[in-house]
Amino acid sequence: MSTRKVVTALFLAAGLVTAGRTVVAHHAFGAEFDPNAPIRLQGKVVRLEWVNPHTWIHIETVKDGKPEIWMVEGGTPNTLLRRGITRDTVAVGTEVIVDGYQTKDHSLKRANGRDVTFADGRKLFMGSSGTGAPKDGSDPTEGGTKPAPKKPGGGK
Amino acid sequence: MRIPIALGLAIVGSVGLIAQQAPASAPRSAGATAGQGRSSTAKPAGVARAADGKPDLQGVWTNATITPLERPQNVKDLVLTEEAAARMEKAVTDRRDRLNEPSDPNRTAPPQGGDGSTGAAGNVGGYNNFWLDPGERVAIVDGQRRSSLIIDPPDGRIPALTQEARTRQQARAKMAMGRGQYDHPEYRPLAERCLLSFGPTTPLVPNYFYNNNLQIVQTPDHVMILMEMVHDARVVRIGGKHLPKHIRPWMGDSIGHWEGDTLVVDTTNFPPQQNFRGASENLHVVERFRRADDKTINYRFTVDDPTTFTAPFTGEIPFRAMEELIYEYACHEGNYALGNVLSGARNEEKRLGTKQ
Numbered sequence: 429m430s431t432r433k434v435v436t437a438l439f440l441a442a443g444l445v446t447a448g449r450t451v452v453a454h455h456a457f458g459a460e461f462d463p464n465a466p467i468r469l470q471g472k473v474v475r476l477e478w479v480n481p482h483t484w485i486h487i488e489t490v491k492d493g494k495p496e497i498w499m500v501e502g503g504t505p506n507t508l509l510r511r512g513i514t515r516d517t518v519a520v521g522t523e524v525i526v527d528g529y530q531t532k533d534h535s536l537k538r539a540n541g542r543d544v545t546f547a548d549g550r551k552l553f554m555g556s557s558g559t560g561a562p563k564d565g566s567d568p569t570e571g572g573t574k575p576a577p578k579k580p581g582g583g584k
Numbered sequence: 585m586r587i588p589i590a591l592g593l594a595i596v597g598s599v600g601l602i603a604q605q606a607p608a609s610a611p612r613s614a615g616a617t618a619g620q621g622r623s624s625t626a627k628p629a630g631v632a633r634a635a636d637g638k639p640d641l642q643g644v645w646t647n648a649t650i651t652p653l654e655r656p657q658n659v660k661d662l663v664l665t666e667e668a669a670a671r672m673e674k675a676v677t678d679r680r681d682r683l684n685e686p687s688d689p690n691r692t693a694p695p696q697g698g699d700g701s702t703g704a705a706g707n708v709g710g711y712n713n714f715w716l717d718p719g720e721r722v723a724i725v726d727g728q729r730r731s732s733l734i735i736d737p738p739d740g741r742i743p744a745l746t747q748e749a750r751t752r753q754q755a756r757a758k759m760a761m762g763r764g765q766y767d768h769p770e771y772r773p774l775a776e777r778c779l780l781s782f783g784p785t786t787p788l789v790p791n792y793f794y795n796n797n798l799q800i801v802q803t804p805d806h807v808m809i810l811m812e813m814v815h816d817a818r819v820v821r822i823g824g825k826h827l828p829k830h831i832r833p834w835m836g837d838s839i840g841h842w843e844g845d846t847l848v849v850d851t852t853n854f855p856p857q858q859n860f861r862g863a864s865e866n867l868h869v870v871e872r873f874r875r876a877d878d879k880t881i882n883y884r885f886t887v888d889d890p891t892t893f894t895a896p897f898t899g900e901i902p903f904r905a906m907e908e909l910i911y912e913y914a915c916h917e918g919n920y921a922l923g924n925v926l927s928g929a930r931n932e933e934k935r936l937g938t939k940q
Contacts, residue, residue: 429658435672437659438731441652442718442792455776455921458706459766460928463698468691479918481778481814483715501921503715506812506911507794510717525687527694529708532928538920542694542709549689553714 454481460501461540465530469498469539470547473522478505478515485541487524500526500541513553523547631845631875636804639845639875644910645903647788647883648719648796650676653899655732655740662731662740669722669729676720683713717794725882725900733789736898742861743895749862766929769922774834774857776922778915781814784860785835786851786869787885788901798903799910807840807847815913820849827853832865834858847873863889879905 471489474497483502488495505515528542544552632640650672655662664672698707723730732740745753765771775782783791788809790796795812802808807820820838827837837853849871856865872884881903888896932938 429660431665431668431671434659434664434668434731435675437656438650438652438672439675441654441656441732442650454782454915455773455925456704456706457708457710459925460921461708462928463707464696466693466696468693477918480913481915481919482921484918484920499920502711504794504913506913507715507717509911510908525689525691527691529694529698531924533924533931535931536924536927538924540708541711542699543687543691544712545687545689547689549686551684551686551712551714553712554684 457540460531461529462532462534463529465532465534467526467528467530467539469500469526469528471498471523473518473520473524475520476515476518480504480506483508485518485524485526485544487526496537498526499536499538500528500544501538502541502544508553511553518552524552525549630878632878634802634804638802638804638842638847640802641800641807641847641873641875641881642802644797644799644906644908645881646719646797646906647790647901647903648717649721649723649733649790649901650719650792651723651730651733652792653733653789654742655734657739657741659731659740662728662735662738664722664729664731666729672722673720680713680720715794717796718792719790719796723900723902725902726876730900733899733901734897735900737895742897743893745862746890746892746894749864749892752864753862766926769926772922772925775814776925778814778919778922780834780858781811781816783811783813785811785816785818786838786854786860787871787887787899788883788903789885789899790901795913797906797908797910807849810910812910812913814915826850829853832856836867836869845874849873860887861892863887863892866891876902 469487469489471487473485474488475486477484477486481504483505485500485502487498487500489498490496508514508517523546524544525547526539526541526544528539530536531538546552634640634642694709699709701707701709704710723733734740734742737743760771763771769777773782774780781791783789783793783796788798788811791813797812799810799812800807801810805822807822809818809820810816811818816835818835818838820840822840822842824839826839827833831837832853832855834855834857836851836855836858838849838851840847840849842848851869851871852867854860854863854865854867858865858867860867867887867889869888870886874882874884876882883901883903884898885901886896886898887893
């Protein structure tokens with residue numbers, strides 16, 4: 429068996445390919461959000477709930493000239509805290525774009541943050557990297573100090 | 585990987601030799617007693633010791649890895665070549681970098697009817713990859729880069745379920761459908777109710793998602809294992825006997841003893857609500873913690889449940905020391921999800937007129 433085939437097979441087995449993954453999450457997203465209620469939101473961040481099991485980003489949008497407050501579900505804050513990112517990293521008033529699906533309870537203005545970006549399309553945060561992953565000594569290139577907090581969008 | 589070019593060429597050049605040196609299958613037979621000789625007599629130099637002379641297991645550790653629990657059926661060998669491991673790690677970081685790329689700011693809402701995602705993301709997508717932290721490294725145990733965490737059976741796969749287990753699973757599914765899985769908060773999964781981790785706590789298998797970190801606190805009488813995920817704390821009593829059979833804590837009843845420098849933890853009395861790979865309350869897990877060096881615990885687990893699995897199985901996972909804290913996972917604090925799931929079901933019933 430070629431190395432390429434071995435790598436592909438292992439990649440699939442570890443659930444590292446699809447966004448959906450095969451692992452169990454805190455809750456089934458399909459039970460909470462409505463596939464028949466897709467939404468695109470654009471507005472300013474008014475509050476971040478940096479809580480478990482899911483972070484919630486509150487944004488103010490405008491519909492028919494009237495303001496609406498939407499809550500957008502993210503992941504655990506623990507992984508971002510470990511990279512030096514806190515709820516203060518994204519300033520209130522920052523404009524973001526969100527696409528996702530509304531909760532099955534349509535009386536709630538809540539949605540999953542399927543993709544949360546700045547207005548120019550950059551991701552709100554960045555995935556872990558050689559400098560952001562837990563420092564566990566397995567990377568010979570990692571230094572002896574804690575990585576500096578990253579700026580939104582990876583400090584670009 | 586940030587490897588200097590010269591070093592990278594040296595690694596590539598030596599791949600053939602390394603592959604020949606590596607054994608093609610599990611280096612020893614597994615099981616609850618395997619490895620005792622090695623662990624009970626070896627006293628690795630430089631391993632920190634507690635005041636009572638036992639190896640000091642205390643600290644914050646991570647079991648995150650990209651090595652899957654089960655080996656794919658078309659991969660034969662337990663041990664990966666250095667080249668294959670490096671390519672797998674690069675594939676993981678390449679994917680992460682792709683997912684970090686900016687999105688189209690003019691994108692529209694996702695597709696009506698769902699985005700086709702599967703698994704936990706069930707047709708609505710989940711959330712951005714930047715929230716996740718599944719690990720970026722292949723598991724290395726005793727210098728071997730592993731293709732699966734399971735080392736026994738030799739094919740690296742969980743043995744087939746018994747007929748009894750299959751029947752039990754069907755009955756559970758039927759009961760859940762019959763009573764309405766959204767009809768009561770207590771019908772919802774334990775993780776959704778913030779009662780137990782949604783990665784296994786016994787054995788300590790990674791969830792390939794995030795928060796694969798744990799803290800160990802040790803005294804001569806007790807060892808506490810705190811999982812970051814859902815803040816599950818398992819307290820192991822050193823010595824003594826198991827609780828009476830009718831007492832079934834969420835994470836089972838763990839008692840431990842030292843075999844030389846290896847901490848052996850025996851866990852039974854699981855509640856019927858736990859569901860490790862379809863196991864029943866007869867689940868029996870034996871774990872072995874051995875400090876390999878000052879930065880690593882070699883963790884070995886054997887799972888047995890004759891009412892569920894046609895044979896026991898054993899795995900090995902390196903726990904790597906972290907210069908980090910465990911962060912609190914106050915699951916109830918922001919658990920809007922449970923309420924959203926239940927009120928969503930009520931909303932659908934009203935819309936479809938299926939219930940009064």
